[in-house]
Amino acid sequence: MIFEHDVLVIGAGMAGLRSAIEAKRKGADVAILTKVYPVRSHTNAAQGGINAALGEGDSWESHAYDTVKGSDFLGDQDAIEILAQEAAGDIIELEHMGVIFNRDEEGRLGSRAFGGASHARTYFVADITGQALLHVGYEQILKYKIPCYNEFFATSLILEGGETKGCVALEMRTGEMHLVKAKAVIMCTGGVGRTFEPSTNALICTGDGMALAYRAGAPLMDMEMVQYHPTTLPSNGALLTEGARGEGAYLINSLGERFMQKYAPNMMELASRDVVSRSEQTEINEGRGINGCVLLDCRHLGKQVIKTKLSQIYDLARDFSGVDLVKEPVPIRPGMHYIMGGIKTDVNGRTLLPGLFAAGETACISLHGGNRLGANSLLELVVFGRRAGAAAAEHAAASQPSAAGAARLKEDDGALRELLDRGDTGEHAGPLRLELGRTMHENVGVYRTAEGLTRALGLVRELKDRYRRVSVQDKGRVFNTNLFATLELGNMLDVAETICRGSLMREESRGAQFRLDFPERNDETWLKHTLAWKDGDAARMETLPVTITRWQPAKRTY
Amino acid sequence: MDVNLRVRRYDPSGDHKPYFQDYRLTDQPDGVTVLDALIDVRENVDETLALRCSCRSSICGSCAMRINGQATLACKTKVSSVSQPGATVTVEPAGNMPVLKDLIVDFEIFWNKINDIGPWLKTEGPDPEREYIVDNDKMLNLIGTVSCIMCGACVSDCTVLAADPDFLGPAALAKAYRFVGDPRDAHKQDRLGEYVQDGGVWDCTHCFFCVEVCPKGVAPMDWILELRREAEAAGFTNHNGVRHSKVFAESVQEAGWLDEARLAMDSMGTLKEKLSLVPVGLRSFLHGKIPPTGPFHYKRPGAEHIKRIFEELEAKE
Numbered sequence: 001m002i003f004e005h006d007v008l009v010i011g012a013g014m015a016g017l018r019s020a021i022e023a024k025r026k027g028a029d030v031a032i033l034t035k036v037y038p039v040r041s042h043t044n045a046a047q048g049g050i051n052a053a054l055g056e057g058d059s060w061e062s063h064a065y066d067t068v069k070g071s072d073f074l075g076d077q078d079a080i081e082i083l084a085q086e087a088a089g090d091i092i093e094l095e096h097m098g099v100i101f102n103r104d105e106e107g108r109l110g111s112r113a114f115g116g117a118s119h120a121r122t123y124f125v126a127d128i129t130g131q132a133l134l135h136v137g138y139e140q141i142l143k144y145k146i147p148c149y150n151e152f153f154a155t156s157l158i159l160e161g162g163e164t165k166g167c168v169a170l171e172m173r174t175g176e177m178h179l180v181k182a183k184a185v186i187m188c189t190g191g192v193g194r195t196f197e198p199s200t201n202a203l204i205c206t207g208d209g210m211a212l213a214y215r216a217g218a219p220l221m222d223m224e225m226v227q228y229h230p231t232t233l234p235s236n237g238a239l240l241t242e243g244a245r246g247e248g249a250y251l252i253n254s255l256g257e258r259f260m261q262k263y264a265p266n267m268m269e270l271a272s273r274d275v276v277s278r279s280e281q282t283e284i285n286e287g288r289g290i291n292g293c294v295l296l297d298c299r300h301l302g303k304q305v306i307k308t309k310l311s312q313i314y315d316l317a318r319d320f321s322g323v324d325l326v327k328e329p330v331p332i333r334p335g336m337h338y339i340m341g342g343i344k345t346d347v348n349g350r351t352l353l354p355g356l357f358a359a360g361e362t363a364c365i366s367l368h369g370g371n372r373l374g375a376n377s378l379l380e381l382v383v384f385g386r387r388a389g390a391a392a393a394e395h396a397a398a399s400q401p402s403a404a405g406a407a408r409l410k411e412d413d414g415a416l417r418e419l420l421d422r423g424d425t426g427e428h429a430g431p432l433r434l435e436l437g438r439t440m441h442e443n444v445g446v447y448r449t450a451e452g453l454t455r456a457l458g459l460v461r462e463l464k465d466r467y468r469r470v471s472v473q474d475k476g477r478v479f480n481t482n483l484f485a486t487l488e489l490g491n492m493l494d495v496a497e498t499i500c501r502g503s504l505m506r507e508e509s510r511g512a513q514f515r516l517d518f519p520e521r522n523d524e525t526w527l528k529h530t531l532a533w534k535d536g537d538a539a540r541m542e543t544l545p546v547t548i549t550r551w552q553p554a555k556r557t558y
Numbered sequence: 559m560d561v562n563l564r565v566r567r568y569d570p571s572g573d574h575k576p577y578f579q580d581y582r583l584t585d586q587p588d589g590v591t592v593l594d595a596l597i598d599v600r601e602n603v604d605e606t607l608a609l610r611c612s613c614r615s616s617i618c619g620s621c622a623m624r625i626n627g628q629a630t631l632a633c634k635t636k637v638s639s640v641s642q643p644g645a646t647v648t649v650e651p652a653g654n655m656p657v658l659k660d661l662i663v664d665f666e667i668f669w670n671k672i673n674d675i676g677p678w679l680k681t682e683g684p685d686p687e688r689e690y691i692v693d694n695d696k697m698l699n700l701i702g703t704v705s706c707i708m709c710g711a712c713v714s715d716c717t718v719l720a721a722d723p724d725f726l727g728p729a730a731l732a733k734a735y736r737f738v739g740d741p742r743d744a745h746k747q748d749r750l751g752e753y754v755q756d757g758g759v760w761d762c763t764h765c766f767f768c769v770e771v772c773p774k775g776v777a778p779m780d781w782i783l784e785l786r787r788e789a790e791a792a793g794f795t796n797h798n799g800v801r802h803s804k805v806f807a808e809s810v811q812e813a814g815w816l817d818e819a820r821l822a823m824d825s826m827g828t829l830k831e832k833l834s835l836v837p838v839g840l841r842s843f844l845h846g847k848i849p850p851t852g853p854f855h856y857k858r859p860g861a862e863h864i865k866r867i868f869e870e871l872e873a874k875e
Contacts (some may be wrong), residue, residue: 036610037665039708040618095689098679100704100740103694110694126701131617135704139678173658202612235589238615308698316615319634320589430601473605476571479659482605 001178002405003149005031006396007389008166008182010154010209013041014130014381015360015388016188017137019349022389023186024144028396030389033149033169033180035204035484038138042190042202043381046130047241047312048114049122050094050378052087055111058119060084067376068551070116070272071340071369072511072521074222074529076547079347079365083376083383090382091123098136100125112309113246114374116272116558120246122375127241127312133378149180153484154208155412157185157216157356160404164216164355168405168412172484175477177413179405183396186388187213187343187351187358195492195499196336196445197437198237200229209362211491213343214498218353219533221364221544223495224502225340225512227372228446230276231296232335235320240296240313240332242374245269247305250297251280252329253288264558271558274371274512277334281446284333293331302326334446338377340368340512341502344531344544349388355395359388366529369546370511419486425471429486432470436463436489440496444503449516457500464493464537498532501539505530523553561586561595561637565607566650568657576657579604580646586637592647593621593632596661609661616773619709623661624650629714631773652714654723667723668710671730675753679737682744690742703736706776712768724757728768728778731759735781738788750789759785760799801825811868814861818849 007023009016012034023030032038053063064084068075095101095109101123104110114122125132141148151172158166158181166181189209193201214220230251231240245251251269253259263279264271271279280294288294298306303326306314310325317323323330342364349357360381367380436459443456467490474482508522509515528543561583568576581599593611600607611621614633621632626640626648641647655663681690712728719725726734734753737743753759759782768778790800802825809817819839826832842848858864 036612036618036620037669040610040612040620042613042618044617044707045613045615092687092689096679096681096685098740098742100697100700101689103692103697105694107691107693109689125704128617128701128705131707132704135708136679142673143678202618203614204612235587236591236594236614312617319616319636322589428601428605430605434601474608476569476606476659478570479608479662481600481608485601 001176002181003031003178004181004401005029006182007184007186007392008033008180009186009188010034010167011041011188011190011360011362012036012038012148013043013188013190013360014134014137014378015385016186017134017141018382018385019186019188019359019389019392020146021140021144022386023393024146026390026393028393030393031147031149031180032141033152033154033167035151035153035172035208037150038141038148039135040204041134042205043134043378044131045200045202045239046378047127047239048243048246049112049124049129049375050091050133051114051117051121051373051375052091052123052379053084053119053121054088054091054109054123055119055121058121060087062118063087063121065551066117067367067373069556070371070373071367072371072556073523073527073553074225074366074369074510074546076366077549077551078547079367081549082347083367083379086383087379090379090386094133094136094382097140099132102126112243113270115242115245115270115276116267116373122246124243126308127243127310130378152178153487154212155487156408157212158402158405158408159216160402162354163399164353165402165404167212168409170416172479175480177409177416179409181402181405183399183401184355184357184392186349186392187356187362188360188385189362191339191361192492192495193336194433194488195436195496196226196440197434198441199336199437200232200237200239201337206488206492207495208488208491209358210343211494213351213353213356213358214494214532214534216353216356217534218351218356219344219531220341220498221344221529221531222341222366222369222502223339223498223532224506224530225368225370226336226444226499227273227338227340227512228277228334229337230273230280230334231332232337233316233320234291234293234331234333237335238316238320239335239337240316240330241310242273244296244298244310244313247301247309249301251276252295252297253283254290255288259283259288259294267558272371272373275558277446278514280334290331293333295329296332297329298325299327299329336441336445338372340364340366340370340372347387348391349384350391355399357388357392359385370513416483419472420475420483422471424473425469427466427470428473429470429482429489432463432466433485433489433492436460436492436496440499444499447514447516448503450504453500453504457497457504460493460496460500464497467493498539501532501541502530505541527553559586559588559590559638560584560644561590562644562646563595563599564646564648565660567607567660569659588638590637591633592625592635592637592640592649595637596632596649608659617707619707622652622709622711622714624652624714629653629711629771631709631711634773652710654714654716654719655710665710668708668713668729671727672708672733674726675730675734676749677733677737679740679743680745681742692741696739696741700736700739703732703776703781705774706732707774709773711771711773712778715767715771717765717767718761718763722757722761725761726757728782731785732776732778732781735785738785747792750785750792750794753785754789754794754797759789760797796827798825798827798831801827809855811865813855814858814864817855820855
């Protein structure tokens with residue numbers, strides 16, 4: 001079938017929902033296309049909170065500087081200023097929409113401390129802040145009666161005269177291919193977690209939007225900046241919120257020492273995530289770990305705090321590690337969590353491809369530079385989701401509908417049929433994905449070297465070759481999850497290549513990228529973004545200067 | 559450890575009837591969850607097995623299904639917690655929703671019910687410049703319902719929905735309380751007026767299944783009972799449900815045991831409804847379901863103790 005809208009939002013996490021709401025408010029006919037029902041999106045996983053300088057004695061400049069410093073000076077300061085300035089208004093708006101933020105004794109919004117922040121400026125709903133926001137976002141979608149193409153999988157963007165004009169999508173329930181025409185597309189498809197094994201990310205985080213944009217000709221920026229979260233469970237990679245450390249939990253090694261004393265004497269456990277993850281990995285590598293982990297100790301916080309403010313992680317530790325947080329510390333380790341890089345956009349979500357916008361984890365504005373601060377990601381979704389929605393509506397109002405897309409639809413449909421008809425080649429998505437994930441974790445993790453990165457890139461290229469022969473066992477059209485997993489793997493392989501190439505190119509250590517062969521930050525050569533353009537079958541790399549408005553790079557200590 | 563799964567399969571394009579398929583996995587870690595096992599099957603044994611799953615940490619609500627007959631999240635359920643070593647774990651799709659394929663059900667029914675309760679905050683007048691000032695305890699109280707991840711486990715196992723698809727169901731009604739109990743919402747009265755209609759709060763039969771299966775401790779039935787109290791307090795008392803609960807309590811308080819005949823008669827609000835009970839009464843009589851005392855309800859020995867319990871509880875409230 002053919003559907004037509006002014007603005008099409010792909011992805012229904014909070015960035016997608018917020019941008020759709022704004023496009024609708026600006027008068028556009030907007031629709032959301034998503035591979036999972038909106039409330040299943042990965043925004044759910046954000047536990048700790050959302051930042052804003054709302055409190056007394058705090059200022060947007062302080063929030064902005066913490067973010068700049070957290071980014072290891074790679075974040076673009078014009079974008080960061082907007083984030084910090086507009087944060088308060090957006091959080092108040094979320095409160096008005098219905099988010100049940102925690103209050104203080106006077107009934108005003110109450111905050112908690114978070115890593116890398118000089119004030120307690122994280123607003124929260126217990127430790128389910130992301131879920132609370134996402135569900136309110138969904139409520140607003142129902143209120144505004146914004147149509148959702150639920151369980152539709154986008155396979156390609158449609159281009160006409162260099163402009164984005166919608167997408168081709170596979171309806172998962174029927175297996176039919178559809179054309180969804182739009183005068184502007186906003187990509188809000190989240191991160192790339194499954195490219196790594198293990199990862200805190202949901203199984204749906206497969207870099208779909210980045211891959212689609214990249215193939216259509218929009219470049220990806222700073223893809224080497226992959227965040228490892230300091231507190232993840234070894235069993236399944238599940239995340240324990242930074243809010244635990246915000247509430248005062250300790251990190252201890254096998255000798256019982258609060259080892260962060262050595263690495264970040266001022267901020268201790270609340271140094272930025274890259275610093276804490278590296279410190280943990282060093283402790284583990286130097287033999288002061290316990291089975292590849294260190295310990296997160298919440299016992300001194302008491303039962304009351306643990307059960308009311310940290311109830312979800314109490315359950316996670318019990319269910320997945322068999323640990324009662326009230327009584328014992330829980331083994332944790334750094335785990336792949338977030339990608340700071342993504343589709344390059346300006347502060348209004350515009351990518352370098354006309355008509356294509358992006359917001360949220362899938363975009364790179366760049367706010368987070370080399371390292372994202374906790375509770376800045378939910379904020380990014382609402383501030384820049386809103387801005388992208390407004391800009392896309394404006395773009396759509398000034399553009400013409402398109403007649404293009406039929407050829408693309410036919411091509412994608414043919415490719416799917418060919419894949420479904422292929423006999424068993426011995427290559428399957430599951431094992432290939434696992435090999436990709438392990439390769440990335442081993443070589444493109446907390447510590448990196450040219451040798452490891454070259455090996456990883458070689459393996460990714462080899463996996464891409466094998467992917468060309470991949471076969472699916474399920475030949476049906478209805479809910480063929482085998483087929484979806486195979487399409488997702490194709491997306492992950494493209495994204496993984498740009499991560500490896502970006503990391504190899506950046507011969508310095510900054511933020512989340514730590515090169516053992518280049519252990520220092522090099523502002524002279526590398527105060528730059530890396531940019532990956534698709535060029536034939538490979539990525540062509542470029543660099544871009546960092547925007548500096550008022551804060552010159554300084555040595556970064558916590 | 560070994561894991562033996564017995565999975566209900568159904569493929570609308572090929573199979574005409576659902577069937578069970580057995581899978582055996584070896585060398586699984588002790589903490590393996592049912593979801594881990596299903597993913598292992600899907601990736602390494604049988605790629606055609608279809609299920610929804612995403613977060614693996616009980617927050618996205620994708621993987622609700624029936625495990626050994628009871629709805630739950632597969633990601634939260636350790637194999638060792640539902641079966642003896644080596645025993646078979648039976649996995650079936652969630653109930654009360656049509657199966658699309660294998661473990662995937664049609665969730666539209668669920669979303670429509672959520673939409674039916676008007677699930678967004680309705681404030682009145684212009685918003686304040688800053689946040690609404692509200693008591694933190696009231697916000698914390700709402701976390702109980704906001705914790706719902708819309709997995710549908712309660713809807714799957716709801717015994718009323720099995721008989722009456724028009725019932726709003728536990729998830730939607732728990733969500734309804736989220737707005738009724740929110741001091742910022744200005745439409746409490748209209749909402750309660752809607753929620754007491756047919757298919758609403760009075761249709762719950764207190765079977766407790768939703769409380770038992772909810773993987774997030776939301777206990778939807780408790781919120782339904784809370785909505786009833788709120789509705790009564792707001793003046794929505796002309797309802798068979800209200801009369802039913804009142805007569806139930808009164809008859810037990812007075813006689814020490816339930817007067818079933820009176821319960822049926824006095825729950826009905828109109829003569830027409832009362833008359834409609836006559837055939838039911840006759841049929842019950844013919845089947846020997848009318849108590850031997852007939853319409854003459856006598857006081858049980860020790861009824862005064864029951865009365866005392868009522869009085870003490872009322873004094874506490």
